[in-house]
Amino acid sequence: MEQRLQDEAKALLEQGKVDYIIGFEPGSLKFTTSPLITKDEGDIDRLVINPFIVNNLSVYLTEVKGRVGIVAKGCDSRSIVSLIQDNKVVREDVVIIGVPCPGLIDLSKVELLLGKDRDELDDITRDGDRVVIAVGGEKKEFPTTQVLFDNCLSCELPTPKEYDVLLDESSPLVTDKAAGREKIEMLEKMSPEERWKFWKGEFSRCIRCYACRNVCPACFCERCFVEESEPQWVSPIPQWQDNLMFQVVRNIHVAGRCTDCGGCERVCPMNIPLRSLTKKMYELIDDMFHYQAGMDKDEPPLLTAYEYEEVEDFIK
Ligand code: SF4
Numbered sequence: 087m088e089q090r091l092q093d094e095a096k097a098l099l100e101q102g103k104v105d106y107i108i109g110f111e112p113g114s115l116k117f118t119t120s121p122l123i124t125k126d127e128g129d130i131d132r133l134v135i136n137p138f139i140v141n142n143l144s145v146y147l148t149e150v151k152g153r154v155g156i157v158a159k160g161c162d163s164r165s166i167v168s169l170i171q172d173n174k175v176v177r178e179d180v181v182i183i184g185v186p187c188p189g190l191i192d193l194s195k196v197e198l199l200l201g202k203d204r205d206e207l208d209d210i211t212r213d214g215d216r217v218v219i220a221v222g223g224e225k226k227e228f229p230t231t232q233v234l235f236d237n238c239l240s241c242e243l244p245t246p247k248e249y250d251v252l253l254d255e256s257s258p259l260v261t262d263k264a265a266g267r268e269k270i271e272m273l274e275k276m277s278p279e280e281r282w283k284f285w286k287g288e289f290s291r292c293i294r295c296y297a298c299r300n301v302c303p304a305c306f307c308e309r310c311f312v313e314e315s316e317p318q319w320v321s322p323i324p325q326w327q328d329n330l331m332f333q334v335v336r337n338i339h340v341a342g343r344c345t346d347c348g349g350c351e352r353v354c355p356m357n358i359p360l361r362s363l364t365k366k367m368y369e370l371i372d373d374m375f376h377y378q379a380g381m382d383k384d385e386p387p388l389l390t391a392y393e394y395e396e397v398e399d400f401i402k
């Protein structure tokens with residue numbers, strides 16, 4: 087796939103079909119990648135595809151001007167479609183280079199399984215539905231379902247439906263939906279008082295760095311409500327009540343746009359389990375409105391469509 091990606095990206099730039107390519111290059115740390123945004127054909131050899139291409143690159147589409155060729159996994163392609171539905175991106179300005187995604191490896195799960203820090207690992211490779219980890223001269227194998235991110239275990243569209251170029255036919259992803267929602271289930275089993283206590287504890291740790299907002303393609307307001315001073319909706323001081331308020335409003339804003347890419351939880355430096363909120367909201371929207379974000383670019387966005395038969399029993 088990597089060679090095909092480089093050939094396609096080079097051809098797109100050479101033929102003047104795009105002004106920029108947005109993809110992934112190796113990161114500065116082991117087992118990481120960084121976004122690569124370039125108009126230079128000489129950079130194309132740096133493009134990679136591996137189990138660590140975690141960023142949802144569609145977040146850059148509202149910033150980069152011109153025609154863009156963009157590498158997109160299934161969830162990223164849904165975010166692009168969602169941006170098209172919201173008129174934030176013009177379909178004709180984007181060449182979607184689709185990656186049939188086999189799921190991404192969660193290094194924290196690997197560290198926990200092996201009792202080793204990621205810096206101590208020599209290599210991590212995929213072999214079908216197994217992950218092979220080389221450490222201290224030995225090779226250890228695990229089923230992929232033990233080391234993939236929770237959102238990948240719940241993935242509904244690993245192979246992009248909306249694309250211009252598809253780098254392979256289909257994804258070998260093996261999902262485990264029950265494992266993918268273990269944390270959510272744990273919260274569902276709590277009483278409201280216990281849940282309140284849980285989130286109070288979690289949001290007491292939030293440092294309001296806004297990484298969760300900045301990484302999210304569905305958070306595209308030019309001026310976020312947290313930066314308003316008249317009226318001031320939340321205090322800029324990271325107290326737990328305001329931190330919770332920030333996340334509650336953010337979740338409502340991304341409702342019907344969140345594609346469960348897992349980006350917000352992944353970047354949180356305080357390891358706050360944000361996906362337990364976003365994925366729960368995703369499920370509620372699916373149950374109530376039979377709507378999944380970014381599945382069809384010709385469908386109106388969730389909050390602009392109303393059907394006469396829609397129940398209103400949530401209004402008390
Ligand atoms: S949710 Fe995970 S498996 Fe699915 S497309 Fe996104 S990164 Fe790939």
Ligand code: SF4
Pocket residue numbers: 291292293294295296297298299353354355356357358360
């Ligand atoms: S990324 Fe984490 S710490 Fe930063 S604002 Fe979001 S929830 Fe708070």
Ligand code: SF4
Pocket residue numbers: 142298301302303304305340343344345346347348349350351364
């Ligand atoms: S809310 Fe989180 S999981 Fe949902 S699209 Fe944004 S970054 Fe991805």
